[in-house]
Amino acid sequence: MKEGPDIALIGSLIGDPARANMLTALMGGRALTATELATHAGITLQTASSHLSKLEAGGLLSQRKQGRHRYYQLAEDEVGLMLENLMGFAASRGMNRHRPGPKDPALRKARVCYNHLAGDYGVRMYDSLIAEKQIEINGDDLALTPAGQSRIEALGIDYSALTKSRRPICRTCLDWSERRSHLAGSLGEALLTLFIDKGWAKREANSRAIRFTANGEKAFSELFPQ
Amino acid sequence: MKEGPDIALIGSLIGDPARANMLTALMGGRALTATELATHAGITLQTASSHLSKLEAGGLLSQRKQGRHRYYQLAEDEVGLMLENLMGFAASRGMNRHRPGPKDPALRKARVCYNHLAGDYGVRMYDSLIAEKQIEINGDDLALTPAGQSRIEALGIDYSALTKSRRPICRTCLDWSERRSHLAGSLGEALLTLFIDKGWAKREANSRAIRFTANGEKAFSELFPQ
DNA sequence: GGGATGCTTCGATTACCATCGAAGTATGAA
DNA sequence: TTCATACTTCGATGGTAATCGAAGCATCCC
Structure with missing residues (x-):
């Protein structure tokens, strides 16, 4: 019972x-x-x-x-993952609060998922990292490969800082608009921070949407080829 | 907003x-x-x-x-996955409706997750299938390998019947007690049905718990070695 | 047909909870 | 100290929804 x-x-x-x-x-x-x-x-x-x-x-x-x-x-990160998951379920049932508006495409293209990148760009980044064997799947866990580690350090991300936290470095999150995985965890957060710090992307004011600059688009495509 | x-x-x-x-x-x-x-x-x-x-x-x-x-x-299967997911989140927050009772260990050992096997046994089966390369992970999708296909046909599962449905054959589901993946999808369902048809396992009356017989335990360990 | 079972619809009641006005506490600025 | 801002707590109100009794359909059995 x-x-x-x-x-x-x-x-x-x-x-x-x-x-x-x-x-x-x-x-x-x-x-x-x-x-x-x-x-x-x-x-x-x-x-x-x-x-x-x-x-x-x-x-x-x-x-x-x-x-x-x-x-x-x-x-915690788990709360964000759970919410994104619920949104995915709601979206699949057509439970939308509004007819798809002008903001909707922007959200689907790139948005913040609590602290990491989501939407089309989030999924593209994830797929590219997997395809280039910079992260790999071990059962349920996602791990950074040695190649991936040197790669992110070259980008200027402090790898040792990531390892210090108790949070997982890599983690999958189910994207509600794409219905596919994207990268969460402390690395997901660090990458989004990097994009913003480099001026490649900007958070919109009262929205989850993320706007990439022209430079950002270019850098992103080079970093994460299809 | x-x-x-x-x-x-x-x-x-x-x-x-x-x-x-x-x-x-x-x-x-x-x-x-x-x-x-x-x-x-x-x-x-x-x-x-x-x-x-x-x-x-x-x-x-x-x-x-x-x-x-x-x-x-x-x-649909998605509803079950979403609920199991929510239960996992709730369990991780300690939101339990009762202090762990006598039924609790049985649930953690083996239970039905809508239509497939979950709990320790569900996770063990999943891990074994992955380790023996009978199913494999491609990005977000789980696929049956040729080896896996002949294996389940040898068990008496009608593979062609599985392919006819629009449902995915293999699918991961996050186990709330183990906090790890187990196998869902039409294959997950077929395997549980098989265990019950062979008399290896029985569903308990008013519970999600599944009880394995002595024979069932033996067969399960042989089929899915650690 | 007549009676029993399974379920839905209607209507009335009740209980809960979201809501906000008003008053109280805490921090900061002048 | 005095005033302003940010927020909480208290108390009262109102609306919504869960609940159940009673009546109404539908299906099955005899």
């Missing part, structure tokens, strides 16, 4: 539209204040505060106090 | 305890009648009926009329 883990609890946390909007906003990867999240959800600050403490109690969000602000973010 | 698919809708569907109990019960793989599902959820038939039509409208369940009974089951 009552077997296994309690999916009703998470379900009810995500099931409220205001909370779902907040979580979606946080999938953009930026830590947001309570007030910002309230506007995203279209509710007052009091209501938002109540929702946020529920999400935090449920382990979906974590909080960081900074002066008189409280910055909220997804508690 | 309102980007991407509507996760709140699925969330709210799963978020009700009665509905979550029904879905969990249907993860046992058997099609159940409305009355049976009502008892599983601990509610009256009227209430259950209302929940069931919501779940059906949401695309999570499908219905089959047989005489005066209505048999409900998960609409």
Whole structure:
């Protein structure tokens, strides 16, 4: 009768539209204040505060106090992966909140998935890394090959810093628009940071969308050939 | 602000305890009648009926009329995968509805995941199939190798019947207790059916648990060596 | 046909929870 | 200290949805 883990609890946390909007906003990867999240959800600050403490109690969000602000973010990588997964399922059922709008193609092309690159570009990068044997699949785990390691170090990513964290370096995440895997984990995060630092890509203001510059497009295609 | 698919809708569907109990019960793989599902959820038939039509409208369940009974089951493999995934997330957050009971070890050892084998045995089978190169990973897809094909035909599984369906033959599913992949898809289903038809394993009455016989244990170890 | 079983629909009730106004706490600035 | 900003807590309200009794269909059996 009552077997296994309690999916009703998470379900009810995500099931409220205001909370779902907040979580979606946080999938953009930026830590947001309570007030910002309230506007995203279209509710007052009091209501938002109540929702946020529920999400935090449920382990979906974590909080960081900074002066008189409280910055909220997804508690862990797993939360982002789970949400992207749910979005994929929802999309496959045609559960869309709007008819595909002008922003939609941009999202499908490239977007932030919590802290790494997703969309067409995310999948292309993943496929290219696999094809060039810079990452490889061992059962459930994804690992950086020696070739891949020297490659990312050449790009200026500090490999030893990645190994210090307890988080997995490589990890797959199921892309909701492409229905295929892309790269998550600390390397996925480092690569997106790199693109932005180099000025190849920019995050859009209130959106998950990522816009590549002309230079960025070129560099990306060279780095990750089809 | 309102980007991407509507996760709140699925969330709210799963978020009700009665509905979550029904879905969990249907993860046992058997099609159940409305009355049976009502008892599983601990509610009256009227209430259950209302929940069931919501779940059906949401695309999570499908219905089959047989005489005066209505048999409900998960609409598609994807629904089962999504639920198992959510359970994994819930379990990792310690969201359990009960302190680990006597049934719990049995579930972790071997259980039905909608229509295929899960738990320790499910993962062992998957690992063995990979290690012996009978299935292989190509990017996101799992494929049966020629060796694997003749192997399952030797076991008495009708390979051509598997290819006729539009469903993928091989597919990975994330195991909530082991936190690793096991085999889903039409082959996963066929293998579990085979175990039961041969009398190697039995489904328990009102549970997802699967009990292997002494013969079954032996046959399983020989077929899928560590 | 008559009766029983399985399920749905209707209607009324209840309980929960999202919502917001108002007041309270904390941090920062002046 | 005083004022402003950011947020939480309290309390009251309202709306939604879960719940169940009763009645209505549908199917099967005799």
